[in-house]
């Protein structure tokens with residue numbers, strides 16, 4: 625893997641990564657995507673199974689259709705779950721925030737902890753994106769639509785794989801607001 629240049633330390637990257645919801649129209653180039661996927665596959669993987677596969681969508685029409693299909697399904701899921709969170713920021717406008725690139729990390733449907741592997745790969749990918757001055761955001765709200773037969777077919781997700789982590793990528797068009805986190809909740813320390 626050819627290492628991209630980055631002046632950030634790993635802690636600056638971890639703390640500096642924010643979910644980006646506004647993007648410039650600049651296209652993410654193929655060689656940049658290749659680097660992000662390389663970073664993803666260097667994640668830890670249970671029993672060294674590497675159970676992932678990637679779908680890359682850079683077609684605006686496909687992204688818009690997917691957003692239109694996903695929104696009502698997501699709203700339905702929220703209603704069923706009785707969630708009392710204000711999800712308007714997720715569902716106003718395009719679910720993918722008009723980002724030009726969506727990477728869907730798909731995982732094998734059998735094997736040992738493939739879902740965990742894909743999410744670890746997702747974080748590697750997003751940290752690499754951040755180090756390369758790209759923005760990213762997981763779009764979990766699109767997941768219910770992604771495993772519909774017609775969507776799987778459009779996205780080329782084969783039998784034996786399922787969509788796990790949809791992540792938009794692009795160049796941020798504004799500074800992100802600072803993030804915040806609670807202090808770690810230590811349930812117990814056993815020495």
Ligand SMILES: Cc1cc2nc3c(=O)[nH]c(=O)nc-3n(C[C@H](O)[C@H](O)[C@H](O)COP(=O)(O)O)c2cc1C
Pocket residue numbers: 641642643644645713714761762763764765766803804
């Ligand atoms: C599993 C998962 C699903 C998420 N789905 C969405 C989503 O559908 N839309 C969205 O705007 N953000 C989504 N996010 C991003 C979170 O809202 C975000 O990570 C959180 O608010 C913390 O902000 P930060 O990432 O900037 O630190 C998701 C995050 C995770 C981990």
